[in-house]
Amino acid sequence: MINKIDFDKMELGDLNYYLIQNIKNLLNEETEIMDNTIYIPKFSLSVRPNTMKADKNMAVINFHLHSDKWDREVFECSASLGRDRKQAFSMAEGSFLFGILTGIRYMANDEYFQKIETEFNGFHSWKMYSSDIVGVGDIPDTTRDEFWDIIKDEIPKYLGNQKMTYIKVFVAKNGNEITGECRINDEPIKELGALLSQYVSTWNTHSFGSKKQFFFAVQDDSTYIPYPYDEDQMEKFVLEASSIFEKCETEDDFNNMIFSLGEKIKDYDLAEELINFIPEICAERGFPDIEYPESIDICIGEDKILKVNKSQIASYYMIKKAVNHMIDHGHIMKTLFHKYIGISSTYSVIYDAKEKKGVDITQNKETVISTIYGFSKIYNLR
Incomplete structure (x- = not known):
């Protein structure tokens, strides 16, 4: 076990190794580790973390996720504040494990919550998966569909002929300061962010609070036409x-x-x-x-x-x-x-x-x- 003194002295590269070992121990899944990457065979998933910052009360970890079942890299930036370096780092790690990774687990188990259809340049059929919601601080009660109910009518307008599209929702309120962000394949969509900001403005909170959730649109093989280039x-x-x-x-x-x-x-x-x-x-x-x-x-x-x-x-x-x-x-x-x-x-x-x-x-x-x-x-x- 690494104590607080040892942790505070660790360089960023060493923290990556520490993080990979932690993920391996917490997953309760068969894993393989090679070249700063953890591979989870059950999910067909490779996870490469990159600790960007870990100071006395803030941690920022970038996660690069690959799967041979996807047609793109998935990127997640997990950032957290804490009372000390170790707590901030643990919260950033937890945001990844209990956030986006839960959605990937649901995908691997084919636990979709809805099917949708689109007609961009032809007919396309999709299964929708969601992660659990990660909430921090002073927040109202969470319901699994609270964000999907806001964006569900708009999301089909942003889907083309991809095999997999990932959608990140992040909202926060700190007094009168409101954040509403929706990213599709890590690109911010201002129009969807505005809808989320309007929702967050109704929160009756008195200090900082935030929520984050991921959605994954996976196109059926029967309607997917693979793009020829990576x-x-x-x-x-x-x-x-x-x-x-x-x-x-x-x-x-x-x-x-x-x-x-x-x-x-x-x-x-x-x-x-x-x-x-x-x-x-x-x-x-x-x-x-x-x-x-x-x-x-x-x-x-x-x-x-x-x-x-x-x-x-x-x-x-x-x-x-x-x-x-x-x-x-x-x-x-x-x-x-x-x-x-x-x-x-x-x-x-x-x-x-x-x-x-x-x-x-x-x-x-x-x-x-x-x-x-x-x-x-x-x-x-x-």
């Missing part, structure tokens, strides 16, 4: 697109990008998405104080206009993750960042407002910029 492949495609874009100097160069990139990656639909999405993703990063709705319009040819949410498009958030990773880690995207912003529709709106009206809309926190994407008439949305 995140590693998408990074390579973003790099290919950036290399071609770097050489563009004339209008003809830009007009030929779809053909050049389509030939290179052998997928013209994805080539159009890379060319359309990367500039706007860069602009959103470059002007973070502007609000960018999740809903976008896609024009296919001259007549067909589709209103979709970004989370429904198979490639969108994979492209965004690859772009941000490449900028953060000094790849070619870092040098092309401002060049991409310069050709974005977002920058055009900002520039026109400043040049024609003398208004800097980047300083107005109520600014909302919606984007319409133009695709060729032969483009296929996935």
Whole structure:
């Protein structure tokens, strides 16, 4: 047993080892440990923790979860306060064990609570699973469906053709300060967060309190059409697109990008998405104080206009993750960042407002910029 003095002296890397051993002991499941990862065969699940912070009264642990039954990595950031370092760390660990991991257990046991159907680019059938709710502090009584009842009519609008989508709800109230957050595949959905904030504002609490819950939408194999690329492949495609874009100097160069990139990656639909999405993703990063709705319009040819949410498009958030990773880690995207912003529709709106009206809309926190994407008439949305 590690005593308080030993624990306080432990480095972050040692805390990871300590955490993995704790999880192994508390799970009461067969486990395998290798390279800072714990594998749970019954769940087909690999858990890789990364302790980001563990000071005298706060702990932050990132968990990266993988399963060969999913089509994406699941990420959970578990943060907690405590009276001392060990309690804060234990509470962050407990938030993981008694929160998201309970939902994964229900998935492994096929204990779904509802079936739903969606019609994005075809018919899709889903099973919905939920985790237990983790509550901290001064909170009202908890019911298992309290958050699902708020978001259940909206969630189908954010599902595309994924195999698995995970939804995180986190709410908190501290006096008049209210937090309502809903993330889909770790992307914050402001519209859903607003619904949760409205609910939390009705709490009759006198000090800090919070609740967290996860939902998992798992598509039936009978309606699922697997997407042909994973995140590693998408990074390579973003790099290919950036290399071609770097050489563009004339209008003809830009007009030929779809053909050049389509030939290179052998997928013209994805080539159009890379060319359309990367500039706007860069602009959103470059002007973070502007609000960018999740809903976008896609024009296919001259007549067909589709209103979709970004989370429904198979490639969108994979492209965004690859772009941000490449900028953060000094790849070619870092040098092309401002060049991409310069050709974005977002920058055009900002520039026109400043040049024609003398208004800097980047300083107005109520600014909302919606984007319409133009695709060729032969483009296929996935």
